[in-house]
Amino acid sequence: MSEPVLKVFSYLPNPRVWKALIAADLLNLQIEVAGDKPSNLDKWLWDHEARLLEDHERHSGNPAARESRRGFSQTLFKTDAFMLAHPFGTVPAGFSEDGNVGIFESNSILRAVARLGDQGIGLYGRNVSEASRIDGFLDSILVFSREAQEYLLAMDKMTTYQYERMAEAFEFFSAGIEQTLQHNRFLVGDEMTLADIAFACDFSQFLRERLMQNRLDPVDLHCISHDAETAYPRTFAHLQNLSTHAVFEKYLGDYNAHIWL
Ligand SMILES: N[C@@H](CCC(=O)N[C@@H](CS)C(=O)NCC(=O)O)C(=O)O
Known part of the structure; x- marks a missing residue:
């Protein structure tokens, strides 16, 4: 199997993530997807290296703790690096394969996949x-x-x-x-x-x-x-x-x- 061209973190399932996955399948590209059901996203560290938090990390004093903005009601844990990459702090959160660039808005994650794929397909x-x-x-x-x-x-x-x-x-x-x-x-x-x-x-x-x-x-x-x-x-x-x-x-x-x- 080929290497993923992008990483995406999100709640799952999410039709906004499917946009990128459909394009990737049509272009025969891989995307690495991480995430969990919506009610569990407050148990995750939102980051390029997203991971489940330990229970002791889930408290309001954690520097990553932030009030949710849209569609969530819980405190969420977003790292400073995540916020730098994703200025609006939303998911789906795409990342370039090296993790250096955040790609936000599902339509732009979709565009990124198309740009990474075979242009001959005309997507x-x-x-x-x-x-x-x-x-x-x-x-x-x-x-x-x-x-x-x-x-x-x-x-x-x-x-x-x-x-x-x-x-x-x-x-x-x-x-x-x-x-x-x-x-x-x-x-x-x-x-x-x-x-x-x-x-x-x-x-x-x-x-x-x-x-x-x-x-x-x-x-x-x-x-x-x-x-x-x-x-x-x-x-x-x-x-x-x-x-x-x-x-x-x-x-x-x-x-x-x-x-x-
Ligand atoms: N138009 C955006 C919508 C993204 C969005 O609004 N995501 C919400 C969840 S539905 C979010 O991540 N909220 C984070 C928060 O509440 O802090 C897209 O298509 O990617």
Whole structure:
């Protein structure tokens, strides 16, 4: 087996990590992944050499102890080196193979994998215009997924404001994807690219809202994507087609089974 080209630390499983893993599988590259289920990440030292902490190290006086910022409620243990490499202190946290450079934001970890792989496969486009168009989709996907993150984290305390923001973001994003797929087989042209990988992972993560309807019931709200297949048929067909690709299936297969029931 070849040497890993990147290291990634994260909670697991995590669709944001799958972006890089799908690209790595398509490019026949290895990524070293370390991590644990979300509720266990407070037992880890967040570092390039991430490791489980000893019980006696898990106290507020540990210089690595920091308040969590987003998506966690526990004290987390992030080394100064981790914060230098990852200015926003988030996971997934990518590291160059030598550990010297932190690569943050899952879309950028994805880009790093593509840059390290065989350019002939075209995952990052075939020319500057295509690569830039892929970047445009990656940015739009990030904007959508940030909104989705806030929404999913607010499930037990949903406000009308939060819900309406998400509904608007979903409509804006899905309409754009639908529009693109009227003309193209994939998001950028007729070949699979990073844009499709990031779309599949982040859109799938948002669709987990369908499994959380019971948490919206008390405030009389319907999950936003309910029946959205009718309004955005190409978008959902694209996700389904991507999900049947063997490499996507490996990561997203079970995760997305609920969508196609
Ligand atoms: N847009 C980022 C999202 C990363 C993110 O927000 N991660 C959160 C967990 S979902 C985190 O690491 N939070 C650390 C903290 O709470 O301190 C990406 O795609 O990588």
